[in-house]
Amino acid sequence: MKMQTRSFLRGLAATVPLALAFLLAILTQIPVGSATAGIPAPNWTLMLVFYFSIHRPTLVPPIAVALVGLFQDFLWGGPPGLNLLILLITQMVLSNQQALFVRRPFLVGWLGFVTVAAIAMALSWLAGSLYYGEILGLRPLAVQTALSVVAYPVAGWVFGRIDGMLGR
């Protein structure tokens, strides 16, 4: 294969995590179950940013992560900038913690995600309450966090397969 073709394919592969992040942000809106009754979807983009910030940080540059967060904010109709902030802080927290999670048992990664999801929940609640000017109920956020924590093993496995397919 020609050098140019190879570098083009490598460049294309590098966009896969972010394209997937945009797709997941859209797919969280599929009207399944009873989402309008107050059961939010798991935060798939947080899971993706968590996984790739640890295993392939070069594929999730901060500017692209910020765009994903902002797009999600506009899709969800909530405080614009909130998801941007949460995803950036997640990246910041993980920026020098790769050694803690890489080549460690899956449980370690999962516990790391539980910690990050809890921090994200607390920050979202605080920023949301300040934005709306009233103390918001914690239940919807707690439900979303719990769903995200439960879904992470499956999401992490899928991201791991994608990561493997992208090559180094």
Added chain:
Amino acid sequence: MPLLGSRHGRWIFAGLVALALLFLVLGRIEHPWVHALRGAAADISRPVLEAAARPLEGFDRIANWARAVTRLAAENVRLREENARLQRWRATALLLERENHRLRTLLNAPQFTTLRIATPRVIGVAGGPFVRSILIDAGRADGVRRDQAVVDELGLVGRVVDVGAHAARVLLVTDLNSRVPVRVLERDALAIARGRNEPLLDLAFLPPDVTPEVGDLVVTSGDGGVFAPDIPVGRILTVGDDLVTVEPAALLERLDFVQVLERVPDALDRSNGKTTGEKATP
């Protein structure tokens, strides 16, 4: 390289945090840019959501067909009875409409017509924890505008808040930011139905001398000009010392198709020869 490992990285991070704060401020002051960007995001997600919903629609259709077949005979009897009942109500409604029109003309009161702008499908729901909203597959191109009322076959669903070219976002009556001027029909009392990000609404600013009862019907009052009057909002579910809750009439958990309505003064309707909507019938 760690995100904050270099000076360059730290500047980028600080710039992005500043951008987030700027958008939070713009959102708080309801800047038109924010609404425009939300409308654009709805437009972008529309084709993906429609494509993703197609396989689910197939399953849905099969399940509905199987359900319909098993209930066909009973359903037929029920529909015949309902049809006869609705025919009687239609005659009564036409009589009352004529009488209402005559009395309004005598009083020289302004008259409004509720136009049905579109009957879109619900293609998405807000996945976030703070907002109760839905996405519909109709936008500016279909005549949908901000603040139009949205109903299902049973009652008020919400109002349009962000509009794209071919999709729009509807804030549900149960959202924390939703405030609907209402009338408790049996008590003829005005109040505000507030969303709480919970399945039920609560009634605020109810006059202190009014004691509503469980089961009382709550309808839009028409005050404020956004919602046409007399759209069913729900029924009172509980009456406490400090809290009166209302169960929404619309099937908010199973929304499929909805109607977008606009209230226009009759004179304006005639002079503009507006043809984007058709008159909504009760």
